[in-house]
Amino acid sequence: MEHPHPETLILTCHMVPLKVCHMVPLKVCHMVPLKVCHMVPLKVCHMVPLKVCHMVPLKVEFGGWERYTRGIGQKLLAKMGHKPGEGLGKSGQGITTPVEAVVRKGRGAVGIHGSERSERSLKDFPVKDEEEEEEKEFQKQLSQWKKQPVNEKKQKPKYVYKTAQEVLETGGKRRKPVIDTGPKVKVIDMTGKEQRVLSGYHAIGKSHDKPDDEEDLVQDTSEQHQPRSTEAAFSMPELLHNLNLLVDMAEDDIVHNDRRLRHDKDRLVNLQYENERLGSVVEQESKQLDRLQTVVDLVVSCEDRLRPESRDPLTLDSCAEIFKMLQTDYYEEYKMYDLPALGAALIFPLMRTFFTGWLPLRDTKFGLLTMLEWRELLGGDEGSTTSSSSRGGGMDVYQRLIWDVWLPPVRATILKWSVRDTDPMISLLETWRPALPPWVLENILDQLVLPRLLQEVENWNPLTDTTPIHCWLHPWLPLMGEKLEPLYAPIRHKIANALTNWHPSDASAKIILEPWHGVFRPGHMSAFLVKNILPKLELEIRGLAINPHQQYLDPWRWVMSWKDMMPAQPMVAMLEASFFPKWHQVLVAWLSNMPNYQDITKWYLGWKAQFPEILLGHPSVKDQFNKALETMNRAVSGTFMPGVKENIAYFTHAERRIMDSKAPPPDMKRDTGSPSVGRGVSNVPTTFKDLVERRAEQEDLLYIPLSGKTQEGKQVYRFGKATIYFDTNVVFMQDPGSGRWLPTPLNALVETAK
Numbered sequence: 001m002e003h004p005h006p007e008t009l010i011l012t013c014h015m016v017p018l019k020v021c022h023m024v025p026l027k028v029c030h031m032v033p034l035k036v037c038h039m040v041p042l043k044v045c046h047m048v049p050l051k052v053c054h055m056v057p058l059k060v061e062f063g064g065w066e067r068y069t070r071g072i073g074q075k076l077l078a079k080m081g082h083k084p085g086e087g088l089g090k091s092g093q094g095i096t097t098p099v100e101a102v103v104r105k106g107r108g109a110v111g112i113h114g115s116e117r118s119e120r121s122l123k124d125f126p127v128k129d130e131e132e133e134e135e136k137e138f139q140k141q142l143s144q145w146k147k148q149p150v151n152e153k154k155q156k157p158k159y160v161y162k163t164a165q166e167v168l169e170t171g172g173k174r175r176k177p178v179i180d181t182g183p184k185v186k187v188i189d190m191t192g193k194e195q196r197v198l199s200g201y202h203a204i205g206k207s208h209d210k211p212d213d214e215e216d217l218v219q220d221t222s223e224q225h226q227p228r229s230t231e232a233a234f235s236m237p238e239l240l241h242n243l244n245l246l247v248d249m250a251e252d253d254i255v256h257n258d259r260r261l262r263h264d265k266d267r268l269v270n271l272q273y274e275n276e277r278l279g280s281v282v283e284q285e286s287k288q289l290d291r292l293q294t295v296v297d298l299v300v301s302c303e304d305r306l307r308p309e310s311r312d313p314l315t316l317d318s319c320a321e322i323f324k325m326l327q328t329d330y331y332e333e334y335k336m337y338d339l340p341a342l343g344a345a346l347i348f349p350l351m352r353t354f355f356t357g358w359l360p361l362r363d364t365k366f367g368l369l370t371m372l373e374w375r376e377l378l379g380g381d382e383g384s385t386t387s388s389s390s391r392g393g394g395m396d397v398y399q400r401l402i403w404d405v406w407l408p409p410v411r412a413t414i415l416k417w418s419v420r421d422t423d424p425m426i427s428l429l430e431t432w433r434p435a436l437p438p439w440v441l442e443n444i445l446d447q448l449v450l451p452r453l454l455q456e457v458e459n460w461n462p463l464t465d466t467t468p469i470h471c472w473l474h475p476w477l478p479l480m481g482e483k484l485e486p487l488y489a490p491i492r493h494k495i496a497n498a499l500t501n502w503h504p505s506d507a508s509a510k511i512i513l514e515p516w517h518g519v520f521r522p523g524h525m526s527a528f529l530v531k532n533i534l535p536k537l538e539l540e541i542r543g544l545a546i547n548p549h550q551q552y553l554d555p556w557r558w559v560m561s562w563k564d565m566m567p568a569q570p571m572v573a574m575l576e577a578s579f580f581p582k583w584h585q586v587l588v589a590w591l592s593n594m595p596n597y598q599d600i601t602k603w604y605l606g607w608k609a610q611f612p613e614i615l616l617g618h619p620s621v622k623d624q625f626n627k628a629l630e631t632m633n634r635a636v637s638g639t640f641m642p643g644v645k646e647n648i649a650y651f652t653h654a655e656r657r658i659m660d661s662k663a664p665p666p667d668m669k670r671d672t673g674s675p676s677v678g679r680g681v682s683n684v685p686t687t688f689k690d691l692v693e694r695r696a697e698q699e700d701l702l703y704i705p706l707s708g709k710t711q712e713g714k715q716v717y718r719f720g721k722a723t724i725y726f727d728t729n730v731v732f733m734q735d736p737g738s739g740r741w742l743p744t745p746l747n748a749l750v751e752t753a754k
Contacts, residue, residue, distance in 0.1 A: 097124065201254045295333055298322060302346055316350045316370070323377045340378045343397045347374065351405040360413045361424040364431045371406065371435045374398065399437050407440065414448040419456040420472040425449070429479060445480055451707035457487050458704070462498040462512060470515040477519070488520055489693060490704045492528050499532045504540050504558040509533070510565070517565055526567045527697055533562060534570055541578040546586045548603050556610060563612045572618050580624045583607065587628055591635035601651055604628060622659050629655055688729040692719070695746060701753050711741060720753025 066074055074084075087094030097120050105113040115122075187198040302322060305314035323343075326334050333339065358366050378398040395403065410428070417425055433441060453473065460469055469491060476484060495512060502509050513533075517525060540555040563571065590600060608616070608625060615621050629652040636648045696703035701720040709716040711732070714725040723734040725741070733744040733752065744752070 095124070097121075201251050291330060291333060295326065295330055295337075295339070298326065299342060302342075306346065306349065314346070314350070316347075316354055319346055319350060320373060320377065327377060340397045343374075343378055344400065347378075348401065348405060351401060355405060355409060358409055360410050360428050361417065364424070364428040367406075368432060368435060371402075374401065375435060399440070402436060402440055407444075410444070411448060414444070414452065417452065419452050420467065422472050422475045426475055426479065445483060449476070450480070450483060450486075453484070453487060454490075454704065454707050457490050457494075460491075460494065462494055468512060468515070470512075470519075474515060474519070486705045488516075488524070489696065490702065491516075492520070492524070492697065493700070493702050496528065496532045496700060499536075502536060504536050504555070507561070510561065514565065523694075524697065525565075526570075527694070529562070529566050530570050531698075531700075534566065534574060537562060537566075538574045538578055541574065544579070544582075546582050548586065548590060548599075553610070560610070560612065563614060568614055568618055572615060572620050575615075576620055576624070584624075584628065584631070587631055591631065597632075597636065597648060600632065601648075604632075616659075625659060626656060688731070689726055692724075692726075692731060692746065692749075695750060696720070699750055699754070701750070719749065722749060722753045724749065 086092045189196040732741040
């Protein structure tokens with residue numbers, strides 16, 4: 001079919017190439033819409049003439065339409081430095097062609113019909129298929145192992161020359177270098193045309209990495225048809241590969257053998273050191289054996305010298321020299337093998353012989369230096385706190401020496417000792433105190449000395465004994481201290497019985513009690529004085545006649561002689577009840593008979609001077625004297641004698657200032673002794689045992705521990721007529737009829753004890 005405009009006439013058939021506008025090849029399918037040149041839809045039918053853009057040539061070009069416009073877009077891009085044909089961006093990295101639409105072949109997932117990229121995008125952005133290149137390279141290498149036909153013309157090997165940088169980049173098929181190159185061994189390689197000197201075995205395998213340039217590996221063309229037996233050596237790559245493997249294995253063996261050789265050398269050095277060390281150990285052990293043999297010989301010689309038939313018997317001094325030598329020359333063996341334990345067999349018999357016939361009270365220092373010397377040799381611990389109940393397994397050799405050898409003669413002496421002769425026994429214990437373990441001294445005081453003192457206190461009679469008890473009991477205070485506390489209750493009880501018929505004019509009571517003022521507890525002493533002394537003093541005050549004209553002051557002096565021992569509060573209470581009422585009565589009677597006020601003031605000052613400072617500072621005594629001053633002021637208020645009223649007023653004011661300046665003693669609040677104050681804070685019993693002891697004092701009952709008698713491990717006491725012991729806060733009394741121990745209330749115990 002022809003058309004008047006042949007350039008615009010398009011004859012198409014199914015899948016026939018079509019040229020439109022400038023001979024642009026187009027492939028069209030049946031009834032496929034196509035947009036060409038200004039996006040004009042184009043439909044192509046089978047053998048149907050089609051008109052496309054009358055006389056307008058098709059030109060696919062980015063921004064080509066701007067030729068028909070003012071082209072503002074290209075102008076703006078040109079101002080910004082854009083050049084036609086280049087991409088956008090600072091470095092022109094943008095695309096140069098617009099995104100094209102590609103018609104898919106069918107429906108399905110992306111890539112199911114193959115690549116969906118356009119030809120232009122493939123041209124602009126080619127894709128390198130690495131897997132395909134690797135496959136080609138593999139096939140190329142694999143073809144080298146194929147056997148070539150005999151008649152086929154052998155190809156000449158192609159050598160590829162690469163720079164060092166290219167080899168590093170591509171990685172090359174080179175063997176990995178051996179990390180451990182082994183020792184520096186000089187190797188002479190004579191396998192090539194020329195002799196080479198290599199630095200080690202590791203360099204042998206590198207000689208055939210590449211064939212020599214000078215070797216002719218390709219035979220002439222005239223010799224190609226000869227048999228394969230005439231081919232040049234090392235022409236087969238398989239053999240070269242195997243040889244390289246053998247060289248690598250040989251190199252590895254060499255390196256391994258070198259390592260093993262060095263290991264064996266190091267081990268040999270270590271074995272030499274170990275041999276030297278063991279040799280020194282053997283030498284040291286042999287010396288130790290020699291030292292031990294010497295020690296054993298010394299011990300055996302000592303045992304032989306202990307026998308009765310020995311010609312050279314062992315003495316205490318020679319034994320001490322042997323132990324000194326062992327401690328000085330063989331100190332490690334002396335401590336390691338507990339050589340002081342030999343003293344039980346060697347020293348004890350000698351010590352018993354040494355102390356035979358010793359009289360501790362006559363020669364208190366006998367054997368002291370010897371015992372101190374053996375304490376250093378046997379390692380006696382001065383600070384040992386081992387109790388006597390743990391003797392046997394808990395005592396060291398020195399403590400056993402004291403307990404088994406020294407203590408028996410001392411125990412026998414204490415049992416025969418006269419308790420009132422205190423100086424020799426105290427001197428003995430004080431002299432031996434540095435050499436005795438603490439628990440041994442405690443055992444002597446508790447089990448030997450204290451029972452003898454208790455027995456002597458029971459036999460003491462304050463009415464018949466001419467020697468005061470404090471003369472032979474107080475010297476034990478520095479050694480025993482509070483251990484003497486069980487003796488104080490019987491002593492107070494006996495002194496109280498002796499004071500039954502005592503008169504305050506007898507100063508012997510104060511002589512007996514004054515040494516105990518700082519020994520007895522303050523509460524116990526105050527209660528004792530209030531109960532046994534104060535009533536006697538109160539009787540004297542009540543019988544005191546107050547006569548201003550002729551005053552008899554002996555009873556007053558007897559009472560005031562107890563001011564240092566008697567608590568202030570009970571004394572003041574006694575004066576308020578028995579003295580001040582009579583004193584005020586005499587003052588009032590005197591003032592009512594027109595007296596001489598100067599005599600009254602002298603009388604007032606005279607009685608005030610009879611009071612000690614400890615009583616004048618008491619508030620109650622101040623009130624009594626102030627009351628007398630007020631009485632004198634009232635008496636002179638109605639008199640018309642000139643100057644008397646002013647004198648009494650001035651005297652009263654001055655006396656009150658003096659009385660106010662006298663502050664009470666700081667311990668006035670702690671002084672308790674009267675029945676009303678005897679239960680003060682300072683006298684509150686802290687334990688149930690103290691409460692029972694306080695009750696025994698109040699009821700005048702005997703309360704002493706029974707020496708050597710216990711019940712269930714508890715000390716048994718004599719409480720009046722009853723026998724008791726304490727378990728925690730419960731008192732158990734022995735029933736006289738059945739002999740059973742029963743818990744008893746305190747009130748019932750007091751009734752039974754009476």
